[in-house]
Each structure stands twice: as structure tokens, then as C-alpha cells.
Amino acid sequence: SAVISQKPSRDICQRGTSLTIQCQVDSQVTMMFWYRQQPGQSLTLIATANQGSEATYESGFVIDKFPISRPNLTFSTLTVSNMSPEDSSIYLCSGLAPSGEQYFGPGTRLTVT
Amino acid sequence: KQEVTQIPAALSVPEGENLVLNCSFTDSAIYNLQWFRQDPGKGLTSLLLIQSSQREQTSGRLNASLDKSSGRSTLYIAASQPGDSATYLCAVSARGGADGLTFGKGTHLIIQP
Numbered sequence: 001s002a003v004i005s006q007k008p009s010r011d012i013c014q015r016g017t018s019l020t021i022q023c024q025v026d027s028q029v030t031m032m033f034w035y036r037q038q039p040g041q042s043l044t045l046i047a048t049a050n051q052g053s054e055a056t057y058e059s060g061f062v063i064d065k066f067p068i069s070r071p072n073l074t075f076s077t078l079t080v081s082n083m084s085p086e087d088s089s090i091y092l093c094s095g096l097a098p099s100g101e102q103y104f105g106p107g108t109r110l111t112v113t
Numbered sequence: 114k115q116e117v118t119q120i121p122a123a124l125s126v127p128e129g130e131n132l133v134l135n136c137s138f139t140d141s142a143i144y145n146l147q148w149f150r151q152d153p154g155k156g157l158t159s160l161l162l163i164q165s166s167q168r169e170q171t172s173g174r175l176n177a178s179l180d181k182s183s184g185r186s187t188l189y190i191a192a193s194q195p196g197d198s199a200t201y202l203c204a205v206s207a208r209g210g211a212d213g214l215t216f217g218k219g220t221h222l223i224i225q226p
Contacts (some may be wrong), residue, residue: 001156001159033213042202043157058213092156096210100145100164104157 002029002095006098006105013083013112018077021091021108027074033102034068036076037090049076053093083112115140119217128195131200134188134220136203141184143205147214148177148188150199157202161188171180193224 001036003026013019032049047055047068055068070076080087090107097103116139126132136146145164149157161170161177163186169178176189190197200221204214 010207031211035213041212042216042218043204045215048211048213094214099162099207100210101159102147102204102206102210102214104149104161106156109154 001027002097002103004093004095004103004105006093006108007109009106010109011111013110015084015112017083018079018081019083020077021093023076023078023093023105025074025076025092025093025095025103029074029103030095030098031096032070032076033096034066034076034091034093035077035092035094035104037092037107039088043092046078046091049078082112083110085112088112115143115207115215117203117205117215117217119201119220121220123221123223125223125225126193127197128193130193131189131191132168132193132222134190134201134203136186136188136217138184138186138205138215140207141181142207143181144207144209146177146179146186146203146205148175148186149202151202151219152199160201161194195224195226198222208213218223 005024034046035043046061047057067079067104074077092107094102148160163179174191186220200219202219204216
């Protein structure tokens with residue numbers, strides 16, 4: 001199985017600030033994704049992180065709020081910008097293996113005060 | 114738009130029972146279906162992946178079936194144990210997984226010792 005790591009594992013941030021989450025995957029992963037899990041809810045896809053180009057965002061998510069970079073095959077970042085309490089969620093990155101199986105990182109628990 | 118529904122939302126059973134978790138999806142044009150477990154405050158652990166051409170997959174005490182034409186999957190857990198207590202999530206992908214996963218809301222499972 002693919003190994004995926006994220007940092008930070010959790011953070012408490014002030015309203016109006018930004019947080020950048022890092023995700024590192026092992027080399028077998030072909031595609032990378034970012035998801036959000038709001039309290040008590042299931043996972044929602046934010047965007048596909050494309051290597052060397054702009055991410056592909058799902059409906060309801062915009063680049064100005066959630067800028068994503070993927071400078072190489074195994075690394076991506078998600079920034080949550082100008083945060084409000086409604087952004088308090090768990091943010092997870094995932095990697096797609098050649099088998100078609102997706103593997104997830106441990107998540108970043110964000111609390112905005 | 115794909116929608117995934119999981120029934121029941123919660124389930125509590127005594128240890129040792131066999132149980133079935135249900136998942137349904139509205140668009141049968143899926144590439145694969147994945148079952149995950151999520152422990153409180155943790156990321157997702159992949160349990161089973163079923164390709165659209167397959168009928169079932171087994172791993173230890175877990176067996177997942179897929180009826181693509183009717184838009185249904187079941188996860189069968191044999192001889193349940195307290196360590197099986199978790200939230201179980203069903204997710205489907207299309208386009209070879211390139212579109213990411215669409216998740217159900219999960220079944221919160223408690224196995225009573």
C-alpha cells in the first residue's frame with residue numbers, strides 16, 4: 001500500500017489567517033487529491049492536485065480560498081486562506097495507486113477561533 | 114451527479130455477530146468501489162477495493178460484494194469483535210479514479226464486548 005504523510009497533524013488558528021498543509025506520498029502514486037471532512041460529515045473532494053499546473057477544483061471550491069500546489073510527483077500543499085470558523089474541519093490528502101486504490105494520509109485537524 | 118447512500122447510519126451489536134453494511138449509488142457508471150474504516154480522529158484505512166468488473170472481494174473476516182447494475186454494494190463482517198468498532202465508509206470512483214472519490218456518509222458501528 002502507498003504511504004502518505006501529512007503535516008501538521010493539527011492546528012488552532014486565528015480568524016483571518018492562512019494555514020498551509022503539506023502532503024508527501026511515496027513514488028507509486030499517480031494522482032493526488034485533497035478532501036475536507038467537516039464535523040460529523042463525510043468526505044468531500046476539494047480538488048485534484050496536478051503536477052506542475054493549476055489544480056482542478058470541484059464545484060463550491062475556488063483557488064483563491066484553497067490554493068494548491070504540486071511541484072513534483074510526490075509532494076503537494078493545500079493552503080486554507082483567510083480562515084473563518086466555518087473552515088474548521090479535517091483536511092485529508094490522498095494518492096491514487098496504479099491499482100485504482102486510493103490511500104489517505106492521517107489528516108490535519110484544523111480549528112479556527 | 115453521483116450520490117452514495119449508506120444504511121444503516123449507525124449500528125450496535127454484541128460481539129460475535131455477523132453483520133452487513135449496505136451502500137447504494139445512483140450512477141452505475143463507476144470504475145471501482147472502495148470500503149474504508151475511519152477510527153475517531155483518524156484518517157481512512159482502505160479495507161477493500163472492488164473493480165467494476167468484479168463481483169466480490171475478501172480480506173480476512175471482511176467480504177464486499179458489488180452489483181453494479183443495481184447500484185449496490187454490501188460489506189459483510191464475520192464474527193465481529195470490539196476492535197471492529199469504527200465508522201465504515203463506502204466510496205465510488207469514475208474515469209479510472211481520475212475524478213476522485215464520492216463518499217457516503219458512513220455507518221457508525223459499535224461492537225459491544
